[in-house]
Amino acid sequence: MSKKTINRNIVAAINRIPYGEVSSYGEVAAAAGLPGRARLVAKTLSESSELNLPWYRVLRASGHIAFPQGTEQFNEQERLLQAEGVAVVRGRVKREKKIMDMDALLWAPD
DNA sequence: AATTTGACCCGTC
């Protein structure tokens, strides 16, 4: 029996975020059928550290990492994201479309 | 039981 109010819908929604992509608290909440409850997602994430969720793929709506810059969690999240090929600059994640454009520019044949 | 806190969001200025 569950002792805590961990929302399985939210956990499932987080697990659904594809490799190399990111989402936001609001999007996760909406995907879990709980629109407007981004804070509940944050709460769930803070409680679910025992589960191995891709927590690092969840950012603020602005595209920023939700932790203060310089903290251990911030650094680890940035590292994990970059390990998946996500570009992070000063705590902010760049759009994948932009990354694809850059990739195309760099790798385009003559 | 009331108030504060928190890995937040959104429209508006």
Added chain:
DNA sequence: AGACGGGCCAAAT
């Protein structure tokens, strides 16, 4: 860019 205000709600004080 940032600031302000309202919304959201479980857990902790």
